[in-house]
Amino acid sequence: MQGMMMEMPLRIIEILKYAAECHPGAEIVSRRCEGDLHRETYAQAYARSAQLAHGLARLGVSAGDRVATLAWNGYRHFELYYAISGMGAVCHTINPRLSAEQMLYIIQHAGDQVICVDLTFVPILEALAKAHPEEMRLAQTHENGRQIVVMTDRAHMPDSDLDLLCYEELLDGQPETYDWPVLPEDTAAGLCYTSGTTGHPKGALYTHRSTVLHALFLSVTVPRSLHEGARILPVVPMFHVNSWGLPYAAPIVGASLIMPGGALDGASIFDLMESEQVTASWGVPTVWLGLGAEAEKRGAVPSALDQLVIGGSAAPRSMIEFFETRGVDVCHAWGMTEMSPVGTHGQLSHHMKDKPFEEQMVIKSRQGRRVFGVEMKISDEDGKTLPQDGEAVGELYVRGNSVIAGYFNNEEASQEAFDDAGWFGTGDVASIDPDGFLYVQDRAKDLIKSGGEWISSIDLENIAMAHPKVASCAVIAIPHPKWDERPLLVVAPVSPEDPPKLEDIHEMMLEHVAKWQLPDAMECVEALPLTATGKVSKLTLRKRFDGYVLPDAG
Ligand code: ADP
Numbered sequence: 001m002q003g004m005m006m007e008m009p010l011r012i013i014e015i016l017k018y019a020a021e022c023h024p025g026a027e028i029v030s031r032r033c034e035g036d037l038h039r040e041t042y043a044q045a046y047a048r049s050a051q052l053a054h055g056l057a058r059l060g061v062s063a064g065d066r067v068a069t070l071a072w073n074g075y076r077h078f079e080l081y082y083a084i085s086g087m088g089a090v091c092h093t094i095n096p097r098l099s100a101e102q103m104l105y106i107i108q109h110a111g112d113q114v115i116c117v118d119l120t121f122v123p124i125l126e127a128l129a130k131a132h133p134e135e136m137r138l139a140q141t142h143e144n145g146r147q148i149v150v151m152t153d154r155a156h157m158p159d160s161d162l163d164l165l166c167y168e169e170l171l172d173g174q175p176e177t178y179d180w181p182v183l184p185e186d187t188a189a190g191l192c193y194t195s196g197t198t199g200h201p202k203g204a205l206y207t208h209r210s211t212v213l214h215a216l217f218l219s220v221t222v223p224r225s226l227h228e229g230a231r232i233l234p235v236v237p238m239f240h241v242n243s244w245g246l247p248y249a250a251p252i253v254g255a256s257l258i259m260p261g262g263a264l265d266g267a268s269i270f271d272l273m274e275s276e277q278v279t280a281s282w283g284v285p286t287v288w289l290g291l292g293a294e295a296e297k298r299g300a301v302p303s304a305l306d307q308l309v310i311g312g313s314a315a316p317r318s319m320i321e322f323f324e325t326r327g328v329d330v331c332h333a334w335g336m337t338e339m340s341p342v343g344t345h346g347q348l349s350h351h352m353k354d355k356p357f358e359e360q361m362v363i364k365s366r367q368g369r370r371v372f373g374v375e376m377k378i379s380d381e382d383g384k385t386l387p388q389d390g391e392a393v394g395e396l397y398v399r400g401n402s403v404i405a406g407y408f409n410n411e412e413a414s415q416e417a418f419d420d421a422g423w424f425g426t427g428d429v430a431s432i433d434p435d436g437f438l439y440v441q442d443r444a445k446d447l448i449k450s451g452g453e454w455i456s457s458i459d460l461e462n463i464a465m466a467h468p469k470v471a472s473c474a475v476i477a478i479p480h481p482k483w484d485e486r487p488l489l490v491v492a493p494v495s496p497e498d499p500p501k502l503e504d505i506h507e508m509m510l511e512h513v514a515k516w517q518l519p520d521a522m523e524c525v526e527a528l529p530l531t532a533t534g535k536v537s538k539l540t541l542r543k544r545f546d547g548y549v550l551p552d553a554g
Contacts, residue, residue: 009185010212013086019251020046026254030074031261033119050178052083055170060142063088068112070094070121073238073259076151085189086180092191093239096121097532106193116149185209194337195532203408204337214340214402215248217373221345224307225280228254235283241341266290273302284312284534301326313535314458316465317365334367340402344368344438367438374400390433397423448477449485455517463509469500474536480553489519499524520550
């Protein structure tokens with residue numbers, strides 16, 4: 001029997017309309033490229049998004065067109081998210097840390113017609129246009145090429161050889177209301193490319209429905225960060241996987257967004273957290289190394305900080321303990337670009353809260369339970385589903401309304417990504433325990449295969465990170481004539497003159513892993529190379545140590 005309820009398509013713009021009407025006290029605070037701090041309410045952001053939509057329409061943007069952004073976290077970027085999707089176009093966020101070659105590839109692959117750029121990143125477009133004038137084909141009009149809008153006012157417009165439009169002029173004098181079209185909820189709304197550690201970047205094309213549902217899933221699963229009156233600082237960039245959905249989830253619950261712009265070092269983040277009384281902040285582990293060092297220097301954590309959500313790569317236990325012992329709850333999350341991105345969250349379940357601190361930390365260094373709306377399974381090499389008993393280890397597959405159904409205009413990659421039952425293969429190797437906690441052992445390609453057994457690079461890194469002389473580290477596989485592969489520990493020491501001793505790290509490791517899993521050697525580097533999303537780039541490290549000969553392998 002058919003139910004008898006209204007059916008209204010889920011639309012992203014409804015989120016901002018709701019916040020404008022129902023959360024008048026919440027705000028967006030932005031550290032701007034122009035150097036000052038800017039404040040606006042969600043009502044102001046809604047009115048300006050309407051003006052922006054009119055302005056974009058005047059540039060010739062219509063439904064289905066791709067409008068790109070190349071920008072830090074800030075209120076204009078937020079307005080672009082809503083105006084572009086609201087009018088039925090697609091917001092393509094470009095990661096400024098991509099190589100020129102990758103950026104050119106995705107601009108062409110996406111077919112971006114307008115590129116909205118922060119002042120900081122104008123030189124990137126200038127260089128691209130100079131090196132590849134044909135491929136970039138820039139012009140003031142839609143028919144003749146791509147248009148560039150600089151996200152600033154007239155007074156701050158840069159001198160440039162390029163034909164640049166001014167964001168604030170686009171809005172000036174436009175009506176503060178817009179007749180937002182009622183779109184089918186599976187209309188494309190956002191486009192984000194993976195950082196392409198193997199081959200070309202691949203595009204995840206989010207819909208209105210997936211984006212709204214993902215925001216709701218987040219709101220119900222991470223309430224300690226997401227609630228009315230909260231003040232959230234997304235360090236995770238809006239240029240990669242929609243800042244993990246915060247620009248959509250925060251307005252729903254009535255939380256304020258504190259946007260850091262480009263100042264992402266520990267001291268700047270600390271200052272902003274303090275002056276804006278930030279209650280929660282989300283980002284990748286590398287960012288929290290900086291904040292942790294700053295907190296140590298100042299002898300305290302930011303005074304209102306209540307929760308950190310750490311994800312994107314494994315959060316080392318020493319980092320979790322550092323913040324937990326200073327009164328900050330750490331929620332370890334796991335996800336992927338292809339999942340909008342959040343798949344799990346590390347909130348302890350109720351019955352775990354009485355466990356001793358040590359045990360809680362072990363649980364918290366796992367990747368947590370699935371968020372509502374995402375299903376997970378682990379499979380063996382033959383595709384057989386394995387038990388979720390905390391013992392069986394296999395490839396992790398996911399499905400749900402916030403998971404991609406294929407890659408944008410990429411038939412080949414789409415065909416390889418799913419199993420026969422239609423689940424998406426994450427490429428991660430993991431176990432799931434009876435409490436539903438995910439334990440990611442490694443990316444399949446980062447596991448170290450030694451004598452027919454596997455060694456988890458994440459496990460070894462987590463232990464080494466706890467050594468006081470280790471600032472950051474990574475473990476990579478080095479070919480070995482007898483064992484196939486053996487682990488090499490690459491360390492960036494706190495002080496280059498006083499590096500840690502491998503024997504001491506071995507000793508720490510022996511408390512947790514078997515002797516045969518210990519790294520065969522250690523090499524020190526000044527700093528570890530990072531990917532465009534701020535994770536340690538093992539690809540670069542593997543290239544750097546190509547041909548490395550381990551002590552007993554000569
Ligand atoms: P890319 O870095 O290519 O853009 P994503 O940002 O989508 O890709 O990264 C997704 C991958 O990051 C996951 O498949 C997983 O390997 C890793 N990852 C994300 N969160 C965690 C976590 N909490 N622990 C371990 N690995 C993680």
